[in-house]
Amino acid sequence: xxxxxxxxxxxxxxxxxxxxxxxxxxxxxxxxxxxxxxxxxxxxxxxxxxxxxxxxxxxxxxxxxxxxxxxxxxxxxxxxxxxxxxxxxxxxxxxxxxxxxxxxxxxxxxxxxxxxxxxxxxxxxxxxxxxxxxxxxxxxxxxxxxxxxxxxxxxxxxxxxxxxxxxxxxxxxxxxxxxxxxxxxxxxxxxxxxxxxxxxxxxxxxxxxxxxxxxxxxxxxxx
Numbered sequence: 001x002x003x004x005x006x007x008x009x010x011x012x013x014x015x016x017x018x019x020x021x022x023x024x025x026x027x028x029x030x031x032x033x034x035x036x037x038x039x040x041x042x043x044x045x046x047x048x049x050x051x052x053x054x055x056x057x058x059x060x061x062x063x064x065x066x067x068x069x070x071x072x073x074x075x076x077x078x079x080x081x082x083x084x085x086x087x088x089x090x091x092x093x094x095x096x097x098x099x100x101x102x103x104x105x106x107x108x109x110x111x112x113x114x115x116x117x118x119x120x121x122x123x124x125x126x127x128x129x130x131x132x133x134x135x136x137x138x139x140x141x142x143x144x145x146x147x148x149x150x151x152x153x154x155x156x157x158x159x160x161x162x163x164x165x166x167x168x169x170x171x172x173x174x175x176x177x178x179x180x181x182x183x184x185x186x187x188x189x190x191x192x193x194x195x196x197x198x199x200x201x202x203x204x205x206x207x208x209x210x211x212x213x214x215x216x217x218x219x220x221x222x223x
Contacts, residue, residue, distance in 0.1 A: 017051040021060040045189035049095030056104025085110035089201030091192035095185035118175035122160040137215035
């Protein structure tokens with residue numbers, strides 16, 4: 001399950017050591033930890049990372065198929081997480097040490113910056129291959145955070161981007177060796193801690209107002 005630690009002024013949210021899919025209990029833990037970061041005072045920033053082979057494989061499809069009657073509320077809750085991260089009043093950096101797929105890739109896009117392992121692991125939006133269309137809110141998030149050509153390719157071809165390709169496509173901001181992904185992310189975050197607060201939150205909220213509005217639309221189409 002997700003854990004939250006702190007290294008000086010940088011909070012470290014580790015989202016898990018499995019596939020880190022968005023089970024409702026996982027969402028509850030992440031939401032609680034984000035509340036801790038939001039309510040803290042003074043300089044601060046947030047690094048979101050994971051442990052092991054995966055950063056995140058996104059939606060918990062096993063849980064979702066077993067609770068089809070709750071699908072709408074579940075997807076709305078995931079989208080609210082994305083919207084919350086987009087407007088968080090602190091700088092956020094993703095440490096992508098492993099595979100980052102589907103809603104896990106969208107989670108990474110909701111963060112301000114991303115550091116990806118250079119030699120192994122893929123960043124991918126596989127929805128075109130697995131028959132799950134993007135919701136309007138998800139589409140808005142992806143198109144707001146990626147260059148138009150990259151967004152088009154990623155969304156319609158389900159391309160798997162390795163670290164160097166992801167950097168060239170400007171999906172990520174830096175690459176690093178496996179043992180330096182998190183420390184590089186912490187370095188990036190630490191340089192921005194003094195900017196935490198209401199002004200930063202307002203800037204981000206206004207920058208992505210149309211995206212968060214789409215993400216917070218409770219009438220989420222499921223097909």
